[in-house]
Amino acid sequence: MLPSAVQNATKILRPSTWSPARLSVSSTVTGRTPPLCAIYRPRIDPIGEGIADRRWLHSTAKWRPVQALDEWVAKEARPISLRQLMVFGRSLTEERLISSANYVRTELPTRIAHRIRDMQRLPYVVVTNRHMSEVYELYYTAFDTFRRVKEIKTLEDNDKFCSIIAGMLRAHLTVIPKLAMGILECNGLMSAADLDRFMNTILRSRISRRVIAEQHLALTETFNSDWFSPGAKLSESEFIGEVFLKCVARDVVESCGRAVQDLARSAYGPDAAIPEIRVDGHLGATFPYILTHLQYIVGELLRNSVQAVIENHRKNPTTDKKPPPIEVTLCEAQQHVIIRISDRGGGISRDTLPYLWSFGKGPSTDQRLENLGQVPLMAATLQELRVDGNLQNDVVGHGGSHGSRYDEHNGSLTSLSTRPPNLRLGISLPLSRVYAEYWAGSLELHSLEGYGVDAFLQISKLGNKNEQLATRAAMDAV
């Protein structure tokens, strides 16, 4: 139960249009821009530890004109499908590249503006959390930068624009850990369901912006490369931008499996008994997808299974020295592909089960906060957990022909953000679900208490479903 001061403060400080600018009119008169908290430091003690608690100490928020944001919030995001992303890049010309640049130029500030408005609607005690306000600053800087970019007319304009995009992608690698810590620290200041809704929305939006931005960077890279000739059609086995036209489910599972087994060896020691990963079912299943998204989801599911099997096997050693294998079944239907991952790691513990999909609630909050504090940058790709850096080559080696180009592109971001494999952050499952649902798929887990877990990842095969933007409400969420 919250202290009543916090409950009251949460109610009082929740104007639906909370905005630093509206509240600091006097600063426009004097021409000075006092820090937000100098004027509005809340007279409350959110967690009963004294007002000087460092989680709420910040002085970075600046005065901003609200009109620009209002203008951009009034615009709607234009949804895009995986198929559109592919068609766009399939016969790439200068004209198409420039038009892609202008799509990105207007789409990014629109989508960021909606998220800034979401943050402004959070209770004051939440948005003034140290981590949350840092994310707010990052978003506002990005919004302000993108909204000022003039129409792209030439390839030179585009090159300059691409370096802005790349810089912003790098700067925003801190967003996931910051948000995750912010949400954990704000646990109790808003309902857990509202916090999770906010987190899901902001992460989905983040994926959408990164897809759009990275796709454009990749198209530009393609356009500028020696092997490319404008208008040429790309073959079936290749990437178009970020989209891998022919993800072979089996290859992805096997290569992620090897990477996860290597991680387990580095975390549990070279002599640890590592479970085998077996793949059966429709081994020829293929579909277009963004490879890094698929690797993240499959990798995290396998990582959970491998960890559970090893730990369960250690607790209950059998006469058989080998731990039970993890069985992966692939099922291809007309509309979708399902990847089922079954383990015998003892199932999910009772105290964890109700919070499996929650960012803000669950056991071991303090430990998770401490672990998150050790991961300043996070791209949310499996590559950042890699032991030897071979994952990308491995997957591309099976299906694509531009391994080096792809490595280079992803490496530039993921090499900046590695994290120790044995740190448990408690965010992989909810984040994997955000990724899965983003392209109209789904992720479910069934736990058989005392026995094991079955995870079902459904992937929409056609790639022509829009990112989840069909309704106005969903539109607001990107």
Ligand SMILES: Nc1ncnc2c1ncn2[C@@H]1O[C@H](COP(=O)(O)OP(=O)(O)OP(=O)(O)O)[C@@H](O)[C@H]1O
């Ligand atoms: N296959 C599984 N078998 C048993 N328990 C599982 C399994 N998958 C998940 N869990 C439980 O669910 C919890 C949440 O999983 P999740 O992957 O979201 O976070 P995590 O593994 O704790 O940390 P990280 O974000 O680093 O992956 C795990 O800590 C574990 O207790």
Ligand SMILES: [Mg+2]
């Ligand atoms: Mg995990």
